Amino acid sequence: MYPNLYYAFKDLFGVNWNGLRFINSFGFFVALSFLAAAYVLTLELKRKERMGLLSFQEVKMVVGKQASMSELLLNFLLGFLLGYKIIGLFLSDSKATADPQQFIFSSEGNWPVGIALGVLFAGLKWWEKQKQKLDKPEERTIRIWPHDRVGDLVIYAALFGFLGAKIFHNLENWNDFKENPVEALLSFSGLTFYGGLITAAVAIWFYTRKHKISFRHLCDSMAPALILAYALGRIGCQVAGDGDWGILNSAYVTVPGNKSKVELVDSTRFQNTLQAHSSLYLRTFQVNNVSEIPHASVKAPGWLPNWLFAYSYPHNVVNEGAPIPGCTEEQFCNQLPIPVFPTPFYETVVSLLLFLFLWSLRKKMKVPGTLFGVYLIVNGIERFFVEKIRVNTKYDIFGFHPTQAEIIAVALIITGAAIYYFMKKKHMSKSDTAKV
Known part of the structure; x- marks a missing residue:
């Protein structure tokens, strides 16, 4: 097992780079899963845009202005934090990096590197704005396509997904949370995928309403991306050994x-x-x-x-x-x-196969929303059966003892089937009306 990249590089390459202790193996693969999902989502959105299923939104913006003080200050702060904490962690001794999370949340850091990187970030922003500066700033109307918003969608999914995953995990492990609530909330381990999926879905729904993106088409585009992200995230569980294993x-x-x-x-x-x-x-x-x-x-x-x-x-x-x-x-x-x-390994293999399955269906299923319904069904089935050999807290509900994931898995199967049925029925109704 490699709890973080320090142990991986030490074992594979024989180097002792203490700063790598900060990069948890689980977090590393979660980051890869977001990047892979963003790439797949972009491909699907572009395909739907070419088919005329998704359209652009016209946005007015002022171009040609010089960098404002708030922009320079924000970039300085981002650069300072990166240099003071992250690069500072790499430059610290092994004692300081033995517990990287404690280092990150402490007041320790590298002041010279933080200030230097802050000045560099602010300078780059000023230079970028100077190149675009016009004698007279003007308002322009530009077209923003749905695939241009993938970065925003990923950020929303990451922030609200992490929040939901922590909330659901702590609800599932309430006794551990009561013993040490601060560690339970700040730790990067202990995440419940379905909790993240639910809260991220709500946040993205509000985002699509604001920017007039078809939520059904977006969900269909996200279906293969989500199962691929899940597969890569489970690699992180297996490599790190985060306790999410079987009986x-x-x-x-x-x-x-x-x-x-x-x-x-x-x-x-x-x-x-x-x-x-x-x-x-x-x-x-x-x-x-x-x-x-x-x-x-x-x-x-x-x-x-x-x-x-x-x-x-x-x-x-x-x-x-x-x-x-x-x-x-x-x-x-x-x-x-x-x-x-090793249930994380099993889920990785099954999820990769399900990704290929959904990817093969994406052009065949013409009714908007049905592919996402299929995703919910197969994802729920996969998780329900793997729960039979996984370690999880069980509830006592009228004599039954399901796990949280089993309850949500059944709900996903039912929801997916309902979405598939109603989307097909709605599409057939529209087709019959058009014929009349």
Whole structure:
């Protein structure tokens, strides 16, 4: 596991760049997922614009003005923060970068680099405006196409998605939130995808109304992009080992003293290992007895590696498990004594296949909104079934014990089916009216 890029570069290239501790592996892949989604969304919006399904919006703006004091000040502040904190983190010693989040939220930083980068950013903005300066500023009308707003859409999705993901995660793990609410809110780990999807969707809906973009066509364009982003985000979960893994695979245990290696065992050996680490698993699964701890015994076929069915997540970012013998790092020195099903890997593979499936449908489904309905259905089905072997907090609802994700997954399937049905029905009604 690589909790952050420092460990990845150290293992792969043999370099010790302490500043890379700031770049969490999970966050890195989330950033990649947003970039990939933005690219796919842009392609789809351009295609719909060429077909005449989406149109431009005329916007009036004044051009030729020199840089204002507020623009210069804003760019200086952005440059200063980047230099003072981010570059300052790279230039700090290993002790300061051992906990990058604490460094970011502290008053520590590099003043000379911060001031220098702030002046550079302000200077670049002034120079850019000077090149565009006119003797007399004038008002012009320009056309803004939907694909020109992808950057704004990504920012909205990122901000509101992160907010929603944190809110839903903390609701799902309320006890952890009550113990340390500040860490729960500021930590970059612990995100619930569906929470982010719901809040981001509401924010984007308001945005499309403001800028007169067809929400149905936008949703269809976003469907392949969303499932691709989910697949890449799950790579981050797998690489970082963020605790979003499956239940115990009781066919294996982790070999003591051997990092990440697992071996086949009988039920007695499994029970002995479970009892030896009972406090860990009782806390993880929030049960009162080891007999209530969920597990399944599945042996890997001989032609597949064991880790596809039983993985111990060494050096996981949440420090879950037992100490790894010989590990000398200050953090991330634990691995799971009983391996689990690597569900993030499963979701990555399935989501990539679903992306190809939706991508193949995008030109065939002519009714606006139906492709997004299909996306909700297949996404809900995928998540519902993976929940059967995932670790998650369960609710007690009239004798049933679903997880939050299972509840939302069922709601997505129903919502997707309803959207598909009503969009098709509405389209057929319009077609019949046109014939008359």
